[in-house]
Amino acid sequence: xxxxxxxxxxxxxxxxxxxxxxxxxxxxxxxxxxxxxxxxxxxxxxxxxxxxxxxxxxxxxxxxxxxxxxxxxxxxxxxxxxxxxxxxxxxxxxxxxxxxxxxxxxxxxxxxxxxxxxxxxxxxxxxxxxxxxxxxxxxxxxxxxxxxxxxxxxxxxxxxxxxxxxxxxxxxxxxxxxxxxxxxxxxxxxxxxxxxxxxxxxxxxxxxxxxxxxxxxxxxxxxxxxxxxxxxxxxxxxxxxxxxxxxxxxxxxxxxxxxxxxxxxxxxxxxxxxxxxxxxxxxxxxxxxxxxxxxxxxxxxxxxxxxxxxxxxxxxxxxxxxxxxxxxxxxxxxxxxxxxxxxxxxxxxxxxxxxxxxxxxxxxxxxxxxxxxxxxxxxxxxxxxxxxxxxxxxxxxxxxxxxxxxxxxxxxxxxxxxxxxxxxxxxxxxxxxxxxx
Amino acid sequence: xxxxxxxxxxxxxxxxxxxxxxxxxxxxxxxxxxxxxxxxxxxxxxxxxxxxxxxxxxxxxxxxxxxxxxxxxxxxxxxxxxxxxxxxxxxxxxxxxxxxxxxxxxxxxxxxxxxxxxxxxxxxxxxxxxxxxxxxxxxxxxxxxxxxxxxxxxxxxxxxxxxxxxxxxxxxxxx
Amino acid sequence: xxxxxxxxxxxxxxxxxxxxxxxxxxxxxxxxxxxxxxxxxxxxxxxxxxxxxxxxxxxxxxxxxxxx
Numbered sequence: 001x002x003x004x005x006x007x008x009x010x011x012x013x014x015x016x017x018x019x020x021x022x023x024x025x026x027x028x029x030x031x032x033x034x035x036x037x038x039x040x041x042x043x044x045x046x047x048x049x050x051x052x053x054x055x056x057x058x059x060x061x062x063x064x065x066x067x068x069x070x071x072x073x074x075x076x077x078x079x080x081x082x083x084x085x086x087x088x089x090x091x092x093x094x095x096x097x098x099x100x101x102x103x104x105x106x107x108x109x110x111x112x113x114x115x116x117x118x119x120x121x122x123x124x125x126x127x128x129x130x131x132x133x134x135x136x137x138x139x140x141x142x143x144x145x146x147x148x149x150x151x152x153x154x155x156x157x158x159x160x161x162x163x164x165x166x167x168x169x170x171x172x173x174x175x176x177x178x179x180x181x182x183x184x185x186x187x188x189x190x191x192x193x194x195x196x197x198x199x200x201x202x203x204x205x206x207x208x209x210x211x212x213x214x215x216x217x218x219x220x221x222x223x224x225x226x227x228x229x230x231x232x233x234x235x236x237x238x239x240x241x242x243x244x245x246x247x248x249x250x251x252x253x254x255x256x257x258x259x260x261x262x263x264x265x266x267x268x269x270x271x272x273x274x275x276x277x278x279x280x281x282x283x284x285x286x287x288x289x290x291x292x293x294x295x296x297x298x299x300x301x302x303x304x305x306x307x308x309x310x311x312x313x314x315x316x317x318x319x320x321x322x323x324x325x326x327x328x329x330x331x332x333x334x335x336x337x338x339x340x341x342x343x344x345x346x347x348x349x350x351x352x353x354x355x356x357x358x359x360x361x362x363x364x365x366x367x368x369x370x371x372x373x374x375x376x377x378x379x380x381x382x383x384x385x386x387x388x389x390x391x392x393x394x395x396x397x398x399x400x401x402x403x404x405x406x407x408x409x410x411x412x413x414x415x416x417x418x419x420x421x422x423x424x425x426x427x428x429x430x431x432x433x434x435x436x437x
Numbered sequence: 438x439x440x441x442x443x444x445x446x447x448x449x450x451x452x453x454x455x456x457x458x459x460x461x462x463x464x465x466x467x468x469x470x471x472x473x474x475x476x477x478x479x480x481x482x483x484x485x486x487x488x489x490x491x492x493x494x495x496x497x498x499x500x501x502x503x504x505x506x507x508x509x510x511x512x513x514x515x516x517x518x519x520x521x522x523x524x525x526x527x528x529x530x531x532x533x534x535x536x537x538x539x540x541x542x543x544x545x546x547x548x549x550x551x552x553x554x555x556x557x558x559x560x561x562x563x564x565x566x567x568x569x570x571x572x573x574x575x576x577x578x579x580x581x582x583x584x585x586x587x588x589x590x591x592x593x594x595x596x597x598x599x600x601x602x603x604x605x606x607x608x609x610x611x612x
Numbered sequence: 613x614x615x616x617x618x619x620x621x622x623x624x625x626x627x628x629x630x631x632x633x634x635x636x637x638x639x640x641x642x643x644x645x646x647x648x649x650x651x652x653x654x655x656x657x658x659x660x661x662x663x664x665x666x667x668x669x670x671x672x673x674x675x676x677x678x679x680x
Contacts, residue, residue: 228638303643559634
């Protein structure tokens, strides 16, 4: 049983897009030896407070430069995810019972607490590979693929990229296309959107596995500004179509005056939900546009990197991301790198805190906190050390805090006295080791 | 003694004592003047005076420690120098690293067995109008620039070597 | 939108500020690569993709030693 909070497979599609550049274009190799493998392995721990999601991940990234700028890189990742996430249901002054996603069981939430969905344990495996080849002097072409699999989700993707240098390689234009095919096969079956959560062992509102297709296009320009500074600007376009719901997210149906969940009792001999809850339903298409700019500059030994990303989509979610890294050398072989990130997003047009009993059902509705309006701040520190053999180990610790912003206009009655979105507090810890052979 | 001669003697002794007092300063100024004269001549590259190699085929290669294709080009250049030295091939490597220690670290891993000239100020690459790193300029026996290789590709080694062989076979035009 | 266009035009004009091929020593350094830490970037993208509604947009070569 898995929580699609992570959408790991689709995350890999995003990672593929990031890796569209992560596979360094051949001319950018900084005096790396040809005919040698460079391996970077890392162990990552992600943990949220309050018994929420915990993730441990092992990743290996391998790269090999071949003759004349040809480059192969691939990565393998294994993840174990456990914990629970807010399901989208609202808190109540009395305990609540929900049917588990598989339909085999029920789980309870204590009075006054924001309901978290049933805990789960899931393991994901992901691989990706990329080949880059220079041609006709100033061009490079890359092609790659990715695949990931976990209990309830499968992803497959392919991508191509073309770059061309200008101005004695001071300017690089690039264009990339990625296609992703994902299948969602939640335990118990895909629930019909906005259908009611049923009693244990009742899977009458469940259907077959659903798929979605994602097309990503990224067009970018990287420009050397002076001997110590380089900037990059990307425009990205993303089009998703198909099953875009999170099959595990629900909304509470509440009384129009009190804002409390409408109570129900399961039939005798059955176990089931203590209230009326309906499954999430989202549009079957989503178009995103993004603009990303990054500048990296050398400050006499220190390296400052600043970036800004703006994203907007037809779900009416707008976001801004501001990020800064400052790599500060310590002696000749070590460095420390503080990191700050600020993120803010507006709510999806169909985001709501709950559904109101008696009102006609909207076409789309979701109470998933990740589609709500919120701010996120990350502060971190990385420490790295280069060994005498030219290998490097590093440790990175970050703290991520998300604070939901729900306007009172979305709240009814007693909801105004209760917490709607449980703030997220997470620790990220990573240990990496990079070596060549 | 006439007063004119006395005055001259006095001025001469004053001059002598002035020089004696400031002899170190004067020496420094003299060395500086010589130094600048040398620097001025360096601008006209005495370090890369190809006239010395008239009659031989010269390959001038620009390299740096941070240039990854240089790691492949240098072993090949070493091989060419060894193979054709007897026929009159001279390879000169111009290093453009700003810090000599970076070049030395590179050389410790990838030794160079031909002549190396250090140009941290980048005067030579500017003069030669180097289009990309690495680049090599090949001059025939009469000192004329015959070919310029922008970049180094392992796939083209046979082609590069054929060019050198052809130039080595040609005799310098008399008169 | 107009500000974006102006910014991009200025960016294109900076093509005039050229760094000579033999002056790429700083830009060739690993820590100056725009994609210099792929594992960190992949982990971060994965985490933020799972916890936020926006994702991607990053990634691409350029800068570096400009060799060959």
